[in-house]
Amino acid sequence: MKILTVVGARPQFIKASVVSEALKGICEEKIVHTGQHYDPNMSDVFFEELGIPKPAYNLGVGSGTHGHQTGEMLMKIEDVLLEEKPDILLVYGDTNSTLAGALAASKQHIRVAHVEAGLRSYNMRMPEEQNRVLTDHISQWLFCPTQTAVDNLKKEGLTKGVQITGDVMLDSVLHFLEVARNNPDKMALLNTLEISPKQYRLATLHRAETTDGGVDAIVRIFRAFEQLPQRVVIPIHPRTRKLAEQAIAQEGFHNIQLIDPVGYLEMLLLTSNASQVLTDSGGLQKEAWFMEVPCVTLRKETEWVETLDGNWNVLADLTTEDILEKALHTVPDPAARGKLPFGDGKASQKIAEALKKETE
Structure with a gap:
């Protein structure tokens, strides 16, 4: 099984790192960095200090208007998908990178797994809200951090592929x-x-x-x-x-x-x-x-x-x-x-197990 993970900002790398660790031995994973957020703290030291795998691809998209940025990501991610031909595309959260990755994969009939699915602020003026809603509706795996997120998806008619895992950010913070x-x-x-x-x-x-x-x-x-x-x-x-x-x-x-x-x-x-x-x-x-x-x-x-x-x-x-x-x-x-609404700090393991189970 080959998984392509798309991230675009430092927080996504940090969350992805604990899931990548859990995926070791289960699949081949390659990381794509869209370059959405330039971050001077993301030097080689960042990856070495945190033990985070460096991206296999850096698309260098950079900042811009939402439409231009998302469109450029969509084209560049599509090129990577055509080259790598992954079984699953994995995305996190609610950035333009999240939506672009999910859309590019969906157009090529590659299954999408969305970590932090089901979050809703119910303010559709927020770009993040637009991204998370659209991504949820084209994903096959919806990994929810909380029961509230599961309930939000149910209200929108999404029940297939929904799983409550707990929050990967809790895993990251504890570690x-x-x-x-x-x-x-x-x-x-x-x-x-x-x-x-x-x-x-x-x-x-x-x-x-x-x-x-x-x-x-x-x-x-x-x-x-x-x-x-x-x-x-x-x-x-x-x-x-x-x-x-x-x-x-x-x-x-x-x-x-x-x-x-x-x-x-x-x-x-x-x-x-x-x-x-x-x-x-x-x-x-x-x-x-x-x-x-x-x-x-x-x-x-x-x-x-x-x-x-x-x-x-x-x-x-x-x-x-x-x-x-x-x-x-x-x-x-x-x-x-x-209460423990965000789980037990083992969300990354549950995500890895679910992906392994579904593809066996």
């Missing part, structure tokens, strides 16, 4: 947090940044919906951060840094510490040691939940509705008042931690 804690160089990060465990809050801002309002939008968010009792540490994307620096200079903020983007292991350590996370990221809100760190999600909706139980994650409008209210006055309920 790589241990790797980070056993690495003295990584553990020195907090000292380097002059911060102490549970004495700072961690924030990330990267979604277009957050930053499209320009410096005024950033100022509204930073005014809330400025009033928090602990320093707010922000690993800042180059695209957002200029706006952030402008907001700080304009308003004279002192409680905000901008740092360069960090690698995955460093981010796990920053998250696990934070007293609270404030983010517009789908992945980070869930990683915070895994590590029992309260989170304020700077969005009106989340596809990870399970994280909202017991106020471990709360949604906030992008206003100074609402962010401050949620950050200061939300108290998570420890009793809500008893």
Whole structure:
């Protein structure tokens, strides 16, 4: 059995790594990197440090409008499929790479397996929502991280090929947090940044919906951060840094510490040691939940509705008042931690076993 895995961003490589490990000895797997997201942290060191297999193909698509980017991926992935002739194409999540891979395979009657199937924010204006819905409807294996995801698919008439596996990101966090804690160089990060465990809050801002309002939008968010009792540490994307620096200079903020983007292991350590996370990221809100760190999600909706139980994650409008209210006055309920909505940390093994079983 030959599997071709299509990924386009660093988080997908990290999730795919634990599944690739589980697939060893079961099949021949080749990884295709579309190049959707340029990431300076994805050097050779990234692959060596995390023990992640390097891609067999790097399509170098890069950024662009959704239509141009998806179209170019579609053509280039099709060329790879014609050359490799895999039995199964494996995709993750909800990026343009996910949709392009699934479409290219479907057109060639190659079966598609979708990891993180069934997620819904019910906001069809989000490109991610469009990608995940369309991918689900052309996939033969729908690997769902939660029961909610299974229920979402059932509402859309999708029951064949649906399997609840748990969340591969939980597998990744459990594995790589241990790797980070056993690495003295990584553990020195907090000292380097002059911060102490549970004495700072961690924030990330990267979604277009957050930053499209320009410096005024950033100022509204930073005014809330400025009033928090602990320093707010922000690993800042180059695209957002200029706006952030402008907001700080304009308003004279002192409680905000901008740092360069960090690698995955460093981010796990920053998250696990934070007293609270404030983010517009789908992945980070869930990683915070895994590590029992309260989170304020700077969005009106989340596809990870399970994280909202017991106020471990709360949604906030992008206003100074609402962010401050949620950050200061939300108290998570420890009793809500008893449930295991994201599985037992063995999702990757279940996915590998399902693919092996179905192709024997």
